[in-house]
Amino acid sequence: MPDQADPRPWEHLEHFAQSGDASGLQRYLSSLSSGEAARAVSRLDAQQQSRILTLLDPEQAAALIEECPQAEARELIEQLPPQEAAAILAEMPSDEQADLITALDPQDAEAILQEMGVDDAADARKLASYQSDEAGGLMVTEYLAFPETLPAGEVFEELRRNAEKYADYDVQYVYCTSPFGDLVGVLRLRDLLLTPQHKPICDLMIRKPVAASAHATIDELAELFERSGFFGVPVVDNGGKLVGVVKRRDVEAARAERAESDFLKSQGIVGGDELRTMPLRSRIRRRLTWLSGNIVLNMLAAAVIAIYQDTLAQVIALAVFLPIISDMSGNAGIQAIAVSLREMTLGLLKPTEFAWVFVKEVSLGAVNGIVLGVLVAIVAVIWQGNPYLGLVVGVALALNTVLAAIIGGTLPLLLTRMKMDPALASGPILTTITDMCGFFFVLSFATAVLPMLK
Amino acid sequence: MPDQADPRPWEHLEHFAQSGDASGLQRYLSSLSSGEAARAVSRLDAQQQSRILTLLDPEQAAALIEECPQAEARELIEQLPPQEAAAILAEMPSDEQADLITALDPQDAEAILQEMGVDDAADARKLASYQSDEAGGLMVTEYLAFPETLPAGEVFEELRRNAEKYADYDVQYVYCTSPFGDLVGVLRLRDLLLTPQHKPICDLMIRKPVAASAHATIDELAELFERSGFFGVPVVDNGGKLVGVVKRRDVEAARAERAESDFLKSQGIVGGDELRTMPLRSRIRRRLTWLSGNIVLNMLAAAVIAIYQDTLAQVIALAVFLPIISDMSGNAGIQAIAVSLREMTLGLLKPTEFAWVFVKEVSLGAVNGIVLGVLVAIVAVIWQGNPYLGLVVGVALALNTVLAAIIGGTLPLLLTRMKMDPALASGPILTTITDMCGFFFVLSFATAVLPMLK
Numbered sequence: 001m002p003d004q005a006d007p008r009p010w011e012h013l014e015h016f017a018q019s020g021d022a023s024g025l026q027r028y029l030s031s032l033s034s035g036e037a038a039r040a041v042s043r044l045d046a047q048q049q050s051r052i053l054t055l056l057d058p059e060q061a062a063a064l065i066e067e068c069p070q071a072e073a074r075e076l077i078e079q080l081p082p083q084e085a086a087a088i089l090a091e092m093p094s095d096e097q098a099d100l101i102t103a104l105d106p107q108d109a110e111a112i113l114q115e116m117g118v119d120d121a122a123d124a125r126k127l128a129s130y131q132s133d134e135a136g137g138l139m140v141t142e143y144l145a146f147p148e149t150l151p152a153g154e155v156f157e158e159l160r161r162n163a164e165k166y167a168d169y170d171v172q173y174v175y176c177t178s179p180f181g182d183l184v185g186v187l188r189l190r191d192l193l194l195t196p197q198h199k200p201i202c203d204l205m206i207r208k209p210v211a212a213s214a215h216a217t218i219d220e221l222a223e224l225f226e227r228s229g230f231f232g233v234p235v236v237d238n239g240g241k242l243v244g245v246v247k248r249r250d251v252e253a254a255r256a257e258r259a260e261s262d263f264l265k266s267q268g269i270v271g272g273d274e275l276r277t278m279p280l281r282s283r284i285r286r287r288l289t290w291l292s293g294n295i296v297l298n299m300l301a302a303a304v305i306a307i308y309q310d311t312l313a314q315v316i317a318l319a320v321f322l323p324i325i326s327d328m329s330g331n332a333g334i335q336a337i338a339v340s341l342r343e344m345t346l347g348l349l350k351p352t353e354f355a356w357v358f359v360k361e362v363s364l365g366a367v368n369g370i371v372l373g374v375l376v377a378i379v380a381v382i383w384q385g386n387p388y389l390g391l392v393v394g395v396a397l398a399l400n401t402v403l404a405a406i407i408g409g410t411l412p413l414l415l416t417r418m419k420m421d422p423a424l425a426s427g428p429i430l431t432t433i434t435d436m437c438g439f440f441f442v443l444s445f446a447t448a449v450l451p452m453l454k
Numbered sequence: 455m456p457d458q459a460d461p462r463p464w465e466h467l468e469h470f471a472q473s474g475d476a477s478g479l480q481r482y483l484s485s486l487s488s489g490e491a492a493r494a495v496s497r498l499d500a501q502q503q504s505r506i507l508t509l510l511d512p513e514q515a516a517a518l519i520e521e522c523p524q525a526e527a528r529e530l531i532e533q534l535p536p537q538e539a540a541a542i543l544a545e546m547p548s549d550e551q552a553d554l555i556t557a558l559d560p561q562d563a564e565a566i567l568q569e570m571g572v573d574d575a576a577d578a579r580k581l582a583s584y585q586s587d588e589a590g591g592l593m594v595t596e597y598l599a600f601p602e603t604l605p606a607g608e609v610f611e612e613l614r615r616n617a618e619k620y621a622d623y624d625v626q627y628v629y630c631t632s633p634f635g636d637l638v639g640v641l642r643l644r645d646l647l648l649t650p651q652h653k654p655i656c657d658l659m660i661r662k663p664v665a666a667s668a669h670a671t672i673d674e675l676a677e678l679f680e681r682s683g684f685f686g687v688p689v690v691d692n693g694g695k696l697v698g699v700v701k702r703r704d705v706e707a708a709r710a711e712r713a714e715s716d717f718l719k720s721q722g723i724v725g726g727d728e729l730r731t732m733p734l735r736s737r738i739r740r741r742l743t744w745l746s747g748n749i750v751l752n753m754l755a756a757a758v759i760a761i762y763q764d765t766l767a768q769v770i771a772l773a774v775f776l777p778i779i780s781d782m783s784g785n786a787g788i789q790a791i792a793v794s795l796r797e798m799t800l801g802l803l804k805p806t807e808f809a810w811v812f813v814k815e816v817s818l819g820a821v822n823g824i825v826l827g828v829l830v831a832i833v834a835v836i837w838q839g840n841p842y843l844g845l846v847v848g849v850a851l852a853l854n855t856v857l858a859a860i861i862g863g864t865l866p867l868l869l870t871r872m873k874m875d876p877a878l879a880s881g882p883i884l885t886t887i888t889d890m891c892g893f894f895f896v897l898s899f900a901t902a903v904l905p906m907l908k
Contacts (some may be wrong), residue, residue, distance in 0.1 A: 007806065034680050035801035042802055067680070069800055159644075172626075190613075190643065226488055226521075231685070252706050256713065260796065263717050267792035268785055274793050275802060276814040284821050287789045291822060294785055295829055298778045305774045306837075312773055319766055319773040320759045323889065324752045326777045327784075331722055331748055335741045338721035339728050342714065346523055347489035348496055348729060352461065360730040367738050368745060375749055383760075435777065 009040035017044070017051040025055050029064065038067040041076070042277040050079045053088065062091035071273040074103045077112075086115035089124075094141040095250060098127035102137070127244075135221055136214035138254055139235045139244030148176040148184050152204060153197030155187075172231045175242055176205045183211055183234050183242040211236045214243055218258065219347075221251045262341070262423035268294070270424060294428050301326075301435035308443035315453045317384050318446055321376065321393045325438040328372060329400040330431040336361055336408030337426045344412065344422075351416040357409040365405030366398075373398030388452040396441035404434045463494035471498070471505040479509050483518065492521040495530070496731040504533045507542065516545035525727040528557045536562075540569035543578075548595040549704060552581035556591070581698075589675055590668035592708055593689045593698030602630040602638050606658060607651030609641075626685045629696055630659045637665055637688050637696040665690045668697060672712065673801075675705045716795070716877035722748070724878060748882050755780075755889035762897035769907045771838050772900055775830065775847045779892040782826060783854040784885040790815055790862030791880045798866065798876075805870040811863040819859030827852030842906040850895035858888045 006012070009032060016025040029037050041049060041064060053061045053076060065073045065088065077085050077100055089097050089112065101109050101124055109128075113121045123141060130136025144166065146155055155174060159166060174192065176185035185205030195204055211234045212221055224233060225248045235244040264273065268290040274283055305312065305322065312318055340357065343349035349357070377394025381387055408430050412422035415429075446453060460466070463486060470479040483491050495503060495518060507515045507530065519527045519542065531539050531554055543551050543566065555563050555578055563582075567575045577595060584590030598620065600609050609628060613620060628646065630639035639659030649658055665688045666675055678687060679702045689698040718727065722744040728737055759766065759776065766772055794811065797803035803811070831848030835841055862884050866876035869883075900907060 007804070033677055035677060039802045069802070156647075189647070192647070223487055223489060248703065249706065252703065252710070256706070256710050259710065259713055259717070260799075263713070263720075264792055264796060266717075267720075268789045269792055273796070275800075276793065276797060276811065277802070280817055280821070283818055287786070287818070288822050288825060290789075291782065291786060291826060292829065295778070295782055295826055298781050299830075299833055302774045302778050305777070306771075309770050309773075313767070313770045316763050316767045316770075317760075319763075319776065320756045322773065323759070323777045323780045323893075324749070324756050326781065327752050327885070327889075328745065328749055330781075332741070332745060335722045335744075338718055338723055339730065342718060342727070343730060345714075346729075348493045348523070348731070350461070357730065363734055364737055364741070367734070368742050371742060372745060372749055375746065376753075379753055431781070435781075439777075 009036055010043040013040050013044055013052055014048055016055065017048040020051075020055065022055045025052065026060065029056075029060070034063075034067040037064055038069075038072075042068065042072055042275065046075075046079050049076055053080060054084060058084075058087040059091045061088045066092060066096055069273060069275060070099065070103060071275055072277065073100060075278070078104060078108050082108075082111040082115045085112045090116065090120060094123065094127055094244075095138055097124055098130070098137065099132055101128045102132055130214060133218050133254065133258070134214065135212045135216040135235045135246050136244070138218070138221070138250050139214075139246040140250075141244050143175060143232075143234075143245040144173075145175040145177050145242055146201060148178065148202035148205065149200050151197065152192060152195050152199050152201055155192065155201055156197065173234075173245075174201070175209075175234050175245075176201050177242055181242060182240045183209065183236050185209055186234065209234065212246060213238070218251060218254050221246060222255060225251060259345070265421065265424040266337075266341075266427055268427075290428075297428055297432040298435070301432050301439065304436050304439040305443065308439075308447065311443055311447045311450060314450065315389070315446055317380075317389060318393075318442060321380065321442060322439060324376065325393070325397050325400060325442055326431075326435045328376075328397060329404040329434040329438050332365070332368060332372075332401045333404030333408030333430040333434050334427060336365075336405045337412055337422075337430060340409050340412040341422060341426075344416065349413070351413045354410050354413055357413065358406060361405040361409040362402065365402035368405070369398035369401030372401055386453060388449050392445045392449065392453070393442060396438065396445055399441055400434060400438040403437055404430065407433055463490055464497040467494050467498055467506055468502055470509065471502040474505075474509065476509045479506065480514065483510075483514070488517075488521040491518060492523075492526075496522065496526055496729065500529075500533050503530055507534060508538060512538075512541040513545045515542045520546060520550055523727060523729060524553065524557060525729055526731065527554060529732070531566075532558060532562050536565040537569045539566045544570065544574060548577065548581055548698075549592055551578055552584070552591065553586055555582045556586055584668065587672050587708065587712070588668065589666045589670040589689045589700050590698070592672070592675070592704050593668075593700040594704075595698050597629060597686075597688070597699040598627075599629040599631050599696055600655060602632065602656035602659065603654050605651065606646060606649050606653050606655055609646065609655055610651065627688075627699075628655070629663075629688050629699075630655050631696055635696060636694045637663065637690050639663055640688065663688065666700060667692070672705060672708050675700060676709060679705060713799070719875065719878040720791075720795075720881060722881075744882075751882055751886040752889070755886050755893065758890050758893040759897065762893075762901065765897055765901045765904060768904065769843070769900055771834075771843060772847075772896060775834065775896060776893060778830065779847070779851050779854060779896055780885075780889045782830075782851060783858040783888040783892050786819070786822060786826075786855045787858030787862030787884040787888050788881060790819075790859045791866055791876075791884060794863050794866040795876060795880075798870065803867070805867045808864050808867060811867065812860060815859040815863040816856065819856035822859070823852035823855030826855055840907060842903050846899045846903065846907070847896060850892065850899055853895055854888060854892040857891055858884070861887055 012028055032040065041052060065076055068076065089100065113124060116124065172189060174187040175183060176187060178184050185202060185207050186209035187201055187205045191204055210228050212224060214235050214237050232245050232247045234242055235246050237243050269286050270290050271286050274286045340349060373394040376397050377390035380393050381390035411426050411430055415422040415425050466482055495506060519530055522530065567578060570578065626643060628641040629637060630641060632638050639656060639661050640663035641655050641659045645658055664682050666678060668689050668691050686699045686701045688696055689700050691697050723740050724744050725740050728740045794803060827848040830851050831844035834847050835844035865880050865884055869876040869879050
């Protein structure tokens with residue numbers, strides 16, 4: 001087997017899937033980086049994928065699946081027999097387990113839950129009942145909690161005795177609970193390290209610790225971590241009972257995922273992440289949904305041109321400028337959308353601040369509009385030798401650029417307030433409006449000065 | 455002062471800037487969340503911002519500036535007298551200090567470095583000499599390193615003695631060095647916790663620890679953290695000397711920042727993050743650079759229409775469909791760009807895999823092209839009652855959609871291989887090509903069947 005980077009590592013996997021050489025497969029996979037392994041698996045067909053996962057022991061299979069993007073992880077699990085799938089899920093951290101169960105087809109999820117132990121299944125159902133973008137859906141249930149009355153020495157002993165088990169827990173803090181399971185304090189490992197052994201942990205713990213509600217949103221959690229600097233924060237239910245721990249890095253990963261999903265939506269991919277390894281049918285659905293909606297909006301806008309057909313027929317040169325004006329003001333508006341989305345993500349802009357955005361966009365839109373308008377006017381005059389044509393297309397583009405900047409800047413705020421998804425809807429709505437207005441400006445101005453244009 | 459969320463917190467800051475009430479200001483700022491505080495400061499003018507920062511003590515000012523997006527943090531620092539700025543920078547973690555110094559105007563940076571202590575300035579210069587997207591630029595120099603021969607008990611003692619100082623260090627690991635400063639091992643705090651005090655740490659440490667080169671890229675670091683599960687990794691120079699520690703969360707933050715910057719570039723914002731609180735001039739530059747380049751490309755594409763003016767003059771209905779075809783195939787191509795960028799980020803797609811992307815996009819493009827082509831053809835036939843017009847625009851859109859999917863899918867790979875920025879350049883290049891081809895298809899087909907269209 002060649003040791004250097006292999007451009008087609010999936011061919012080796014195909015070979016192992018066929019030969020059933022489990023130990024060879026394990027050795028080969030461990031020679032790949034985790035990203036490479038995920039990529040190689042993604043290129044196999046469904047049957048080969050299932051064989052590879054079945055050849056591995058559940059822990060290795062879980063590690064491999066965790067490296068895959070969720071959309072793919074879900075397909076890998078769905079292809080497996082429920083019993084195998086349950087064994088693999090059991091090896092995952094509770095949050096990833098819950099994410100996957102939520103993402104699965106409900107029937108498949110039920111079949112897998114049936115195969116899990118009663119307690120594990122109940123835990124998994126509990127976690128899967130939270131939204132994936134709230135603390136309950138991001139938390140893990142692998143954490144250390146001890147009654148607050150326990151002496152530090154016993155906590156020590158317990159940690160030492162179960163060092164191996166806890167090694168998987170990424171432990172930074174120990175949580176202290178009341179007899180009713182309520183969270184009452186947090187103990188840092190470093191404090192435990194520097195302390196007399198006989199003291200009960202309630203004497204060492206930080207009381208009234210920072211905790212998140214199970215329904216806290218990603219942004220609330222991010223704010224909490226930012227303010228506190230902690231690596232993990234306990235999660236409590238409505239009654240104050242400790243139910244899990246949410247880690248900083250899981251919150252950061254969830255934010256990054258949301259940003260990626262917003263990016264894809266803004267570029268017209270809807271219904272979740274598209275990967276080219278997915279079946280053609282679901283890839284088509286992800287793109288065509290948006291395109292077919294958009295073509296209707298496009299035709300609506302183009303109807304404005306149809307209304308002014310007579311003018312156009314008399315000054316055919318205008319037809320050259322219509323796509324330019326449509327494109328350019330669309331672009332100017334999309335820039336403003338991007339800045340608003342970005343500022344809202346950073347928390348620098350509230351969805352109520354229309355007036356402020358309006359003022360900021362009017363001035364910028366005016367300058368950019370004038371520059372672009374003059375540019376297009378010069379080209380029109382040079383090309384057709386008619387200053388009126390230059391005036392018509394120049395003024396139309398300038399006006400439409402200002403309009404696009406204003407709409408692009410404020411539309412994401414408006415959509416957010418209307419509880420619509422600004423990443424998805426802003427672009428199509430903007431370009432429909434700017435197309436209609438742009439065509440209207442050019443063609444109505446041209447109609448007004450028609451004798452000068454002929 | 456009202457306790458509930460204040461829609462205009464900067465008005466309070468203006469008041470404090472005027473009155474000079476430092477303790478009132480501190481109290482008010484601590485009542486705001488960090489995001490709110492950053493937002494409030496961003497809305498002040500330069501003079502007020504400087505006064506607020508001067509009223510705070512350097513540690514508080516540093517904390518406030520760290521909450522701001524980098525583009526803003528940079529302006530805040532530049533507005534201050536160098537001595538004040540140096541005092542504030544001294545309170546920041548070494549990586550953020552270095553990032554800011556790199557981002558500053560070189561003259562301002564020099565003036566500030568002159569005001570820092572000789573050693574601090576030398577450290578800062580050293581860090582600032584690394585690229586901000588390599589390990590050297592992301593690492594901090596606040597870490598714990600001890601000679602490998604030291605007994606565990608003494609390391610303990612040292613930790614206890616300087617507990618306060620190290621509290622800021624986010625310590626999870628202790629690094630063990632040879633007499634020459636070379637990294638030889640890593641000691642986990644939890645292992646130190648469970649160990650006899652007299653043993654030298656070289657008996658407890660993990661030998662040949664995972665370490666990153668100072669020139670490791672963000673992706674290499676991310677891969678390292680993914681594989682290892684560590685919170686921090688030591689950074690060594692070319693000679694193996696320990697020079698810093700790069701933390702998982704700083705790498706994650708850097709990745710998120712890069713994704714945001716790619717998003718902005720793909721939407722036509724160039725030259726760095728735009729915030730509406732920036733001066734108008736720099737906001738205009740960020741948007742106009744891209745727009746003015748794009749309008750030239752647009753005109754190039756529209757020139758195809760000009761060539762076919764005679765056809766257009768005879769079948770004016772075609773003018774209605776030109777912007778639709780331009781928009782729709784542009785959109786179809788942008789979807790494919792988004793998927794390629796996403797797959798490359800995830801490591802699921804290599805820049806060499808043209809053929810694979812080509813195959814995947816041809817099939818999808820064909821289906822979407824046929825659906826959209828049929829849709830537009832039906833509209834054309836109903837509206838004009840001419841099946842040939844439907845055929846011309848339908849076939850043109852279908853063909854152009856396939857073309858757009860192929861170009862959109864492969865262009866980011868090609869640009870990456872040519873060391874160009876795919877997030878920035880893919881969109882404009884794609885739409886120019888799809889516009890030209892789209893106009894050409896419609897108008898040349900129409901010319902071919904001109905007698906049927908009249």
